[in-house]
Structures are given as structure tokens and as C-alpha cells.
Amino acid sequence: MRLSRYFLPTLKEAPSDAQIVSHQLMLRAGMIKQEAAGIYAWLPLGLRVLRKIEHIVREEQVKAGAVELLMPTLQLADLWRESGRYDAYGPEMLRITDRHERELLYGPTNEEMITDVFRAYVKSYKAMPLNLFHIQWKFRDERRPRFGVMRGREFLMKDAYSFDVDEASARIAYKRMFAAYLNTFSRLGLKAVPMRADTGPIGGDLSHEFIVLAETGESEVFCDRKLVEMAAPGHDLSIEQLEGVFNERTALYAATEEMHDAAQFEAQTAEGDRLSARGIEVGHIFYFGTKYSVPMKANVQGPDGKEAPVHMGSYGVGVSRLMGAIIEASHDAGGIIWPDSVAPFDVVVINLRAGDEAVSAACEEAVARLEAQGKDVLYDDTDERPGGKFATADLIGVPWQLTIGPKGLADGVVELKRRATGEKLSLSLDAALELLTK
Amino acid sequence: MRLSRYFLPTLKEAPSDAQIVSHQLMLRAGMIKQEAAGIYAWLPLGLRVLRKIEHIVREEQVKAGAVELLMPTLQLADLWRESGRYDAYGPEMLRITDRHERELLYGPTNEEMITDVFRAYVKSYKAMPLNLFHIQWKFRDERRPRFGVMRGREFLMKDAYSFDVDEASARIAYKRMFAAYLNTFSRLGLKAVPMRADTGPIGGDLSHEFIVLAETGESEVFCDRKLVEMAAPGHDLSIEQLEGVFNERTALYAATEEMHDAAQFEAQTAEGDRLSARGIEVGHIFYFGTKYSVPMKANVQGPDGKEAPVHMGSYGVGVSRLMGAIIEASHDAGGIIWPDSVAPFDVVVINLRAGDEAVSAACEEAVARLEAQGKDVLYDDTDERPGGKFATADLIGVPWQLTIGPKGLADGVVELKRRATGEKLSLSLDAALELLTK
Incomplete structure (x- = not known):
């Protein structure tokens, strides 16, 4: 992608109402534009990262056996009356009336609708275990939206729903998602710790939040340090x-502020392992059994021929929120440092003298060879001065910067910089391309 | 994908309120489920096709130089007051009030918001030509939603917006999208004819609809037969x-019912070339100049240093509607016949005796080898009887059916059926796989 034909409106200064670093950097890097309180347009660079996060979240769901569908954003109020949540949900639910005075709402979550899909088609235990997920825009009318995409109103969420014939198999489904979440966050370059959580308005008796540790986190968390370093399963x-994966982790202490018990933390955790830190919630999973299937009459015939309500769990990941969390966990004074797996581009090729034929030819060769190897390349072909190009490249956080200028080219060298470490190599174009594509 | 672990709730009979064949077949093939009038959940098979259509639409936009972003579904009413359309739009606009009594709406289209994005960042002609597009859910509160996804209320649309410094370059941008649309519909396996159209509430003085010819089309259209057979540019x-592409086509007569002039048709078109048929609108493009940039003050500095309002066009494709149009244009008594480019799976492997070890081993080998070649494979490993399996495979319209049973296997043969023609080949597994992956 040539920068001169792209749309990357970077800003020198973040607007003063952006309070946290991820919000500031996303605005400065031209990733988002606010369209209303808590409602954002995703500019091209932001959309690229959003799609890469979404892709990883999706792949890990599919690997865990979940099947993707897509439910609409708007739902009938009557469906939520069946579960009793239409009246219980409160002002965070955006309620809508259509031209025929039918009551709709913008889905904040989908337990009712997925239960409706399930009961319409599934009648027998033979179709289970079943796990259905979608990745769709949700709306929660936060009283005070802030922190950019971290607490937006219109946000992208992955929500999966498991259906099992009894509690024992439903708890296995829960643990399968527990493991899938550990894999997901690891691929996203995050250290996310599962913490026992309150079930809140979703209901149920078993729930974990997945918390990314970051100095700027929204709440205090307490856990055994060993949890932070465990490898993905x-x-x-x-x-x-x-x-084993589930027991090994849940045996160690980990709690959010609201669930924290200082005495238990001390009793359970050696002093050197006691970590108190700030955290950002990026996922939340629930086992809630028959809470929705009973009132909504989602019954299935078991192997014994008897009808019984299906056992369910739900599993959410804040896809758009993850972008903020990743930036909170990975940035420096110069800007964002994307993990390779979600970077908007793999490499930015910086042309130090856009008018120079030899330099441009070398840059275009580099771009073509990198793209032929499947790399996403941003080519800064603008006539901006070098300092501005380097600052932009640092700000937008592309993992590799390949800089080609007239002086180096005369000596047969280009410069390759690793954004994360600042390490710079001076080497031939061939050697640089080999390093980038190996 | 093993059918036993998939979610494909096919129906024997379509509900009686499904009036047209695409709606009936999408319900029967387990592609969609209605959640409210004109609001559908996309079941896994439907979502697969939706994503494939979306992918082709996106690729053709990018090839034509458009840059993707993503605007939110909800918009501020005040933005639409700037253009005067908030009051003008009528009851098809879904108006919403949030908890703080701010007026929002569910976007039916995005001229205002993209103009807002543009004016926030672009100040000079140097950033142009620029074409920004997104693929996002829209809502139009149709008085009488019907025909399934063909006239839904919540629907997926690709809308692109071009920005140019003057009318001459804006008209080139228009023709670039005109050509991109011809390429898009051709890749989707459709014969779509551009027809001069009324500009309606979008405004402007130049507009074309792209119409797919199908017996069950919603309206009557008239055109020169030669238009139907022209190759994509x-x-x-x-x-x-x-x-050349634009002039060659617009020189020939083509009009929807509302623009039709019988005398002109006869004067302009040889009798043997006069085609009157039924059609389905799948795309609509507009050049509207400064209609939005003037009231919304989207001005840019030209090469002469003077500020002037930017010239704009907009370009819509009904992504979810296209699925209905493709089915209307391509089905038979047995079900859907997907063009290869948008088929939910490339091949369905049918196991005729799911309990048989040798048959299952051969099927699994076939699936693994096809998937290794990048094919999307549905593996019918269920214990349904053969007749039911064949009926399902025909219904869901996968282009190739590879059937493996104990009798054929003993003779060293499998059966390969092409869905579109019904042609069947009896051949070795190796030969079948070679044919499918060549």
C-alpha cells in the first residue's frame, strides 16, 4: 500500500479529552475518529488491526470446535421478556421503537437470541455438544463512555454459547473455552490471567474474567505471579x-478487586509470588446451566428419551477493546509497538528521497518482493522529510522499518529497524529481504 | 468440516410466508432464520456465502483503488441535520434516543458521516483522488419487509465514496467504480446490466443501477441484448x-421501468436486440457533486490555492441482497446452484456408509487431501440414509459432490457429480481428487 494513496490522518497532538495512552495513540495514529460519545469510526489503519485481532479470535474459536454464525444487531424486546431481562437490564440497554411501534433493542449480548436459534432446530442430545459463536457489533449505553475503545458504547464482541445435555459435559465445554482463551490471548501477544469472577447480570455459578496486566489498567487485581508466566496450553x-489446564490455574490465587480476599491471598500464596497489579478485562466466560433454557423452553431429548432443558454457557471477548488493551500493554514514548500477530502492516518501507529514480526503484523492488512473500507492506512514498517519516513509522508501530536512501544505496546498503527494540541493522537489500521473509 | 459437528438445520418444507424462491431455499437450506420482520440471523451456511460475496466485493474495490474503513452503525441526528436529510428522510429512518436523550439513528447510508470524516482531515487537493469504502450493517425501516434478504430491514451494504477536486476528475472516479462493478458482478457469476437511474434521495445528476436479470425479478427492465453478453472490463x-468501457455500454439502451421510454427504445435498438425482462437491483452508483460538501463545508484547497467544496460520488452494493439475487438467478427443482466463487464449500464428500471402516478411511483421506489443497470441504459423516444425503447436497448447492460407498470402493471407484449439470463421473479416488484440485 502506497502511503500517498492511503488514508492515514496522523495527528501531532492528541485531543485533550483523551485521558489514557491507548486512546491518545489511536487518535494520533489515525486509527479511529469519534462520531458520538463512545461511538467511533475505524479509519483504515485501525480497521486493519481490528480485522487481525478478529481473525485470531475466530481461528481459536474454530480450533476449539465452535461454529460461526452471525446474529443481527437488533433484537425483539419480546425475546428478552421471555427471560425476564428486558425489564431487569436497566438503562445500559438501548431501547428502540420502529415505525410500526414494535419494541426492539440493540443487542448488548445474545443469550436470548442464541437460545431462540437453538430451540428452533435442536431437539435431541445427538446434536450436542454444540458451541455457536458470532462476532458482531453490540451496544451498551454506558452512562459515561470514555477511554476510547476501552469503554465505548458501540463495540465489537465475540460471543460464543455452548449447549450440552447435562452439567458434566457443560463444564467440559466451559474448560474448553477457558483453554481457547489462553491460546487466543497468547497469540495476541498478551499475558492474560484468568480470575474467578462474579457472574453479574448473565447469571450462573461459575465464571472467570481474563485480565491483561497493564500499569494503566482500570482496576486492581491480585494473583500468584506464576499464573502470569504459564505457557498457552x-x-x-x-x-x-x-x-489439567483448568485445575493447574484455578489452584493458584487470582482475584479482581471485587472478589479479593486478602487473608486467603496470603494463606494461599508465598510472599514472593504475591502480585498486586492493575488489569484490563478482555474476556469473560460463564457457566449458567439452565438459567435461560428453562424460561425459554429450550428442551432436548436425552439418551434416556426424556426431555430436559439444555445446559448452557457463554463466552465473551471484547474484540475492539482488545486493541486498546494491546496498546496499553505495548507502547513507548514514540508510539505503539504492535505484536507481529496483529500489526496493521508487517513492514514499512521508507523512501528517503521520493523524487530519486534509483531510490524509488529499490523501494518498489523491496515492496514487490515482500508482497510476493505474502507480507503486508506500507510504502512511504511521500515527499515528507525523513524525520517526519521516522516519527510516523514509530507512531503507528509497524514491527519492521526498512529505510532506503540515496547515500546508503550508493554504498549498497539499506537500514532495517526493529520497532520494539530500536535495534538497527545496516545491510544489503537482499539480506534485509531475506531476514524479513525467512 | 464434519457435518455431524456442524450446524446445518435444513427444512423439508419452507414456511408458507416465504413467497419467492430465494427466500424459500435459504430457509430450507438452513442459511437464515428470521428474528423479527426483515431481520435475520445468518446461520453458518448462510454466513459462509455472505463472507465469500463480501470478500469479492472488497477485493474489487481495493483493486479499483478504494481504501477500506469502517463507520459505526449508529450516527448522530445532528450530522444529518447539517445536510437537511434528517427531516427529509421519512419513516424508513430508524430514529433512536439514548439514555441522555441524545438523538441517534441507525445509518441507512453514510454520505453525511463520510463527509464528516473527510472534512476532519483533508484540506488539500494533494490527498485526492480519494475513495473510501466500508462494508457495514445498515437499517432501513421498510414499511413492508418481505422476500427474505432481498428486502430486509437490517442488511449488509458496501458503500464507497469518492472525493475529487473538480467535476472532471469526479466523473472519472464514477467511471472507475462503474467498471469495478462490472468486474464484481462478473466474478459473482452474475450478468448485471448497468441502467441509467433516477438519483432519488441521494441526489445528483448522474446515476446507474446495476440490474441482474432473473425471471422472478422485482421490476421490469428494458435493454439492448448486447449489454447482457459483454465481458467484464x-x-x-x-x-x-x-x-471506452463507459461509453460503449451507455451508448446502448437500458432502462428500468421508471426511466423507460418505449419510443426511444425502438428508435435506438434493432428489433432482434430488444430485451424486456425482469430484474433485481444489486448496485447503485451516484455522482452528486457538491450536494453534501456545500452544506457540510467540506472544502479543500485546489492547486490554485483557492478553497472550494469537494466533488463527491457514492457507490452502493447490497451484499446480503446479492445472495438472494444469485439464488434467484441460479437454482433448480433440487435447490441452490452456487457459482464456484461464492459456494459455501467447494466440495461435499458423501460417506454412503458412515459405520464402515474402509469407507470412512477413504472419505477422511479425500477430505484431508482436498483441504491440503486449500479446498473448503463439507464431510457428510452422518448416519442419514443415502437419499437424504443426496437431497441435502443438492439443496445446499455445493458445486461438487464426491460420493464414496462400500460397493464402489470394492471396485476402486468413487462418484463425482457436478451440481450445476447433474453430470456424474465414476472414477478412481486419485483421479477424482486430481480433477477437483487441478
């Missing part, structure tokens, strides 16, 4: 392995 | 070539 786990 | 066209 990987795929295709047997039920025994799933139990 | 291809990519990387010069301005002269773009003009």
Missing part, C-alpha cells in the same frame, strides 16, 4: 488435559 | 479505457 486437548 | 484500466 495449545490445541486438541483431551478432556483429561483440559481438566 | 478487467483491471488497471487507463482513463481512456475507462471512458
Whole structure:
């Protein structure tokens, strides 16, 4: 992508109402534009990262056996009356009346609708276990939206819903998502710790939040340091392995502020392992059994021929919120430092003298060869001065910067910089391309 | 994807309120479920096709130089007051009030918001030509939603917006999208004819609808038969070539019912070339100049240093509607016949005796080898009887059916059926796989 034909409106200064660093950097890097309180347009650079995060979240759901569908953003109020949540949900629910005076709402979550989809088609235990997920825009009418995409009103969420014939298999489904979440956040370059959580308005008796540790986190969290360093569990786990992954982690202390018990923390955790830090919630999973299937009459016939309500869980990831969390966890004074897996581009090729034929030819060759290897390349072909180009490249956080100028070219060298470390290499174009595509 | 672990709730009979064949078949094939009037959940099979259509639409926009962003579904009423359309739009606009009594609306289109994005960042002619597009859910509160996804209320639309420094370059931008649309519909397996159209509430003086011909089309259209058979123009066209593509087509008569002039049709078109048929609108493009940039003060500095309002066009494709149009144009008594480019799966592998070890091993080998070649494969591993499996495979319209049973396997053969023609080949598994992946 040539920068001269792209749309990357970077800003020198963040607007003063942007209070946290991820919000400031997303505005400065031309990733988002506010269109109303808590409602953002995703500019091209922001959309690229959003799609990469979404892609990883989706892949890990599919690897865990979940099947993707897509429910609409608007829902009938009557569906929520069946579960009793239409009146219970409060002012965060955006209620809408259409031209025929029918009551709709903008879905803040989808337990009712997925239960409706399930009960319409599934009648027998033979169709289970079943896990259906979608990645769709949601709306929660926050009283005070702030922190950019971290507490927006219109936000992108992945929500999965498991259906099982009994509690024992539903708890396995829960643990399968627990493991999938560890894999997901690890691929996103995040250290996310599962913490036992309150079930809140979703209901149920088993729930974990996944918390990314970041100095600027929204709330205080307490956990055993060992949890932070555990490796992701990987795929295709047997039920025994799933139990192991779950038990190994839940045996260690981890709690958000609201669930914290200082005495228990001390009793359970060696002093050197006691970590208190700030955290950002990026995922939340629930087992709630028959809370929705009973009032909504989602019954299935079991192997014994008897009808019984299906056992359910739900599993949310804040896809758009993750972008803020990643930036909070990974930035420096110069700007964003994207993990390779979600970077908007793999490499930015910086042309130090856009009018120079030899330099431009070398840049275009580099771009073509990188793209031929499947790399996403941003080519800064503008006539901006070098200092401005370097500042932009640092700000938008592309993992590699390949700089080509007339002086180096005369000596047969280009410069390759790793954004995360600042390390610079002076080497031949061939060597640089080999390093970038190996 | 194993069918036993998938979610494909096919129906024997379509509900009686489904009036047209695409709606009936989408319900029967388990692609959509109605959640409210004109609001649908996209079940896994439907979502697969939706994503494939979206992917082709996106690729053709990018090839034509458009840059993708993503605007939110909800918009501020005040933005629409700037253009005067908030009051003018009528009851199809879904108006919403949030908890702080701020007026919002669910975007039916995005001229105002994209103009707002543009004016926030672009001040000079140097940033142009610029074409920004997004693919986002829209809502139009149709008085009488019907025909499934063909006239839904919540629907997926691609809308692009061009920005140019003057009318001459804006008209080139228009012709570039005109050509991109011809390429898009051709890749989707459709014969779409551009027809001069009324500009309606979008405004402007130049507009074309792209109409797919289908017996069940919503309206009558009239055109020169030669338009139907013209090949897609291809990519990387010069301005002269773009003009040629545009002029060659617009020289021939083509009009929707509301623009039709019988006398002109007869004068302009040889009798044997006069085609009157039924059609479905799948795209609509507009040049409207400064209609929005003047009231919204989207001004840019020209090469002469003077400020002037930017010239704009907008370009819509009904992504979800296209699915209905494709089915209307391509089905038979057995079900849907997907063009290869948008088929939910490339091949369905049908296991005729799911309990048989040798048959299952052969099926699994076939699936693995096809997937290794990048094919999307549905594996019918259920214990349904063969007749039911064949009926389902025909209904869901996957282009190739590879059937493996114990009898054929003993003779060293499998059966390969092409859905579109019904042609069947009996051949070795190796030969079948070679044919499918060549």
C-alpha cells in the first residue's frame, strides 16, 4: 500500500479529552475518529488491526470446535421478556421503537437470541455438544463512555454459547473455552490471567474474567505471579488435559478487586509470588446451566428419551477493546509497538528521497518482493522529510522499518529497524529481504 | 468440516410466508432464520456465502483503488441535520434516543458521516483522488419487509465514496467504480446490466443501477441484448479505457421501468436486440457533486490555492441482497446452484456408509487431501440414509459432490457429480481428487 494513496490522518497532538495512552495513540495514529460519545469510526489503519485481532479470535474459536454464525444487531424486546431481562437490564440497554411501534433493542449480548436459534432446530442430545459463536457489533449505553475503545458504547464482541445435555459435559465445554482463551490471548501477544469472577447480570455459578496486566489498567487485581508466566496450553486437548489446564490455574490465587480476599491471598500464596497489579478485562466466560433454557423452553431429548432443558454457557471477548488493551500493554514514548500477530502492516518501507529514480526503484523492488512473500507492506512514498517519516513509522508501530536512501544505496546498503527494540541493522537489500521473509 | 459437528438445520418444507424462491431455499437450506420482520440471523451456511460475496466485493474495490474503513452503525441526528436529510428522510429512518436523550439513528447510508470524516482531515487537493469504502450493517425501516434478504430491514451494504477536486476528475472516479462493478458482478457469476437511474434521495445528476436479470425479478427492465453478453472490463484500466468501457455500454439502451421510454427504445435498438425482462437491483452508483460538501463545508484547497467544496460520488452494493439475487438467478427443482466463487464449500464428500471402516478411511483421506489443497470441504459423516444425503447436497448447492460407498470402493471407484449439470463421473479416488484440485 502506497502511503500517498492511503488514508492515514496522523495527528501531532492528541485531543485533550483523551485521558489514557491507548486512546491518545489511536487518535494520533489515525486509527479511529469519534462520531458520538463512545461511538467511533475505524479509519483504515485501525480497521486493519481490528480485522487481525478478529481473525485470531475466530481461528481459536474454530480450533476449539465452535461454529460461526452471525446474529443481527437488533433484537425483539419480546425475546428478552421471555427471560425476564428486558425489564431487569436497566438503562445500559438501548431501547428502540420502529415505525410500526414494535419494541426492539440493540443487542448488548445474545443469550436470548442464541437460545431462540437453538430451540428452533435442536431437539435431541445427538446434536450436542454444540458451541455457536458470532462476532458482531453490540451496544451498551454506558452512562459515561470514555477511554476510547476501552469503554465505548458501540463495540465489537465475540460471543460464543455452548449447549450440552447435562452439567458434566457443560463444564467440559466451559474448560474448553477457558483453554481457547489462553491460546487466543497468547497469540495476541498478551499475558492474560484468568480470575474467578462474579457472574453479574448473565447469571450462573461459575465464571472467570481474563485480565491483561497493564500499569494503566482500570482496576486492581491480585494473583500468584506464576499464573502470569504459564505457557498457552495449545490445541486438541483431551478432556483429561483440559481438566489439567483448568485445575493447574484455578489452584493458584487470582482475584479482581471485587472478589479479593486478602487473608486467603496470603494463606494461599508465598510472599514472593504475591502480585498486586492493575488489569484490563478482555474476556469473560460463564457457566449458567439452565438459567435461560428453562424460561425459554429450550428442551432436548436425552439418551434416556426424556426431555430436559439444555445446559448452557457463554463466552465473551471484547474484540475492539482488545486493541486498546494491546496498546496499553505495548507502547513507548514514540508510539505503539504492535505484536507481529496483529500489526496493521508487517513492514514499512521508507523512501528517503521520493523524487530519486534509483531510490524509488529499490523501494518498489523491496515492496514487490515482500508482497510476493505474502507480507503486508506500507510504502512511504511521500515527499515528507525523513524525520517526519521516522516519527510516523514509530507512531503507528509497524514491527519492521526498512529505510532506503540515496547515500546508503550508493554504498549498497539499506537500514532495517526493529520497532520494539530500536535495534538497527545496516545491510544489503537482499539480506534485509531475506531476514524479513525467512 | 464434519457435518455431524456442524450446524446445518435444513427444512423439508419452507414456511408458507416465504413467497419467492430465494427466500424459500435459504430457509430450507438452513442459511437464515428470521428474528423479527426483515431481520435475520445468518446461520453458518448462510454466513459462509455472505463472507465469500463480501470478500469479492472488497477485493474489487481495493483493486479499483478504494481504501477500506469502517463507520459505526449508529450516527448522530445532528450530522444529518447539517445536510437537511434528517427531516427529509421519512419513516424508513430508524430514529433512536439514548439514555441522555441524545438523538441517534441507525445509518441507512453514510454520505453525511463520510463527509464528516473527510472534512476532519483533508484540506488539500494533494490527498485526492480519494475513495473510501466500508462494508457495514445498515437499517432501513421498510414499511413492508418481505422476500427474505432481498428486502430486509437490517442488511449488509458496501458503500464507497469518492472525493475529487473538480467535476472532471469526479466523473472519472464514477467511471472507475462503474467498471469495478462490472468486474464484481462478473466474478459473482452474475450478468448485471448497468441502467441509467433516477438519483432519488441521494441526489445528483448522474446515476446507474446495476440490474441482474432473473425471471422472478422485482421490476421490469428494458435493454439492448448486447449489454447482457459483454465481458467484464478487467483491471488497471487507463482513463481512456475507462471512458471506452463507459461509453460503449451507455451508448446502448437500458432502462428500468421508471426511466423507460418505449419510443426511444425502438428508435435506438434493432428489433432482434430488444430485451424486456425482469430484474433485481444489486448496485447503485451516484455522482452528486457538491450536494453534501456545500452544506457540510467540506472544502479543500485546489492547486490554485483557492478553497472550494469537494466533488463527491457514492457507490452502493447490497451484499446480503446479492445472495438472494444469485439464488434467484441460479437454482433448480433440487435447490441452490452456487457459482464456484461464492459456494459455501467447494466440495461435499458423501460417506454412503458412515459405520464402515474402509469407507470412512477413504472419505477422511479425500477430505484431508482436498483441504491440503486449500479446498473448503463439507464431510457428510452422518448416519442419514443415502437419499437424504443426496437431497441435502443438492439443496445446499455445493458445486461438487464426491460420493464414496462400500460397493464402489470394492471396485476402486468413487462418484463425482457436478451440481450445476447433474453430470456424474465414476472414477478412481486419485483421479477424482486430481480433477477437483487441478
